[in-house]
Amino acid sequence: MKDKMIRTRKSLSLMPVILLTACVSSFNGEVESMTAQERYPITVEPDMVTLEIAAEPGHRNTNATQRAQIKALVAEYKYRGHGAVKVAAPSGAMNSASATALAKSISATLTRSGLQAAEVERTTYVPSSSSVAAPVMISFTRYVASVSECGVWDDNMGYAPRNTPNRNFGCATQNNIAAMLDDPYDLIAPRGMGPAYVDRRSKILGNYREGEVTGAERSESESGAISDATE
Numbered sequence: 001m002k003d004k005m006i007r008t009r010k011s012l013s014l015m016p017v018i019l020l021t022a023c024v025s026s027f028n029g030e031v032e033s034m035t036a037q038e039r040y041p042i043t044v045e046p047d048m049v050t051l052e053i054a055a056e057p058g059h060r061n062t063n064a065t066q067r068a069q070i071k072a073l074v075a076e077y078k079y080r081g082h083g084a085v086k087v088a089a090p091s092g093a094m095n096s097a098s099a100t101a102l103a104k105s106i107s108a109t110l111t112r113s114g115l116q117a118a119e120v121e122r123t124t125y126v127p128s129s130s131s132v133a134a135p136v137m138i139s140f141t142r143y144v145a146s147v148s149e150c151g152v153w154d155d156n157m158g159y160a161p162r163n164t165p166n167r168n169f170g171c172a173t174q175n176n177i178a179a180m181l182d183d184p185y186d187l188i189a190p191r192g193m194g195p196a197y198v199d200r201r202s203k204i205l206g207n208y209r210e211g212e213v214t215g216a217e218r219s220e221s222e223s224g225a226i227s228d229a230t231e
Helices: 002-023 064-080 096-112 171-180 198-210
Strands: 043-053 081-090 120-125 136-146
Touching: 043 064, 064 081, 064 096, 064 136, 081 096, 096 120, 096 136, 136 171
Parallel strands: 081 120
Antiparallel strands: 043 136, 081 136
16 A cells, blocks of 8 residues: 555656646747848848940040049949959950050059059950940949848737747848948958058057157046046
């Protein structure tokens, strides 16, 4: 009789464990455990920026409007351009001679607008028709970031017994991050370090060798003293 009572007590003591085990859900799987970054990844892809400069027969130099367009392209290239700026003249077109001369003028305008000679690449392309005046093509590569669109509202957000995030969770944040990126290529590889400020470094090292103060002088407003008004 005593052994039977002991077995009964052991069975009763296991009941809370069984009940708790029954409450553990097995349907919170891999999809529910994904983070917002995994559910809505930011995709970075190359995008070609192209500017066409008309090259009419006998037109060998850029005009004021074209030079303004080229300067705007240079500004965009400096902001987020990668690789070389390619200047392509049509090959085999009726205006190939003047287009080649115009491409040379464009290359000079690019360097005068702030590009290094190594950043400008001269090339050619075959136009779709040799009987028309083909333009000179200026192009470079930049990178754009994108995220899948939000707007999955099929779930009842007021009823979540599983306590799992809704399907839109984190989507808006990921889209905002993609829109605010200065240069999306930063997600692919870090930028190189900028040049050191040599003048300031030489000044500090000179002061150090002479045993002088190397830090900047503080003004009275930076003394850290407590105002008399608190006394």
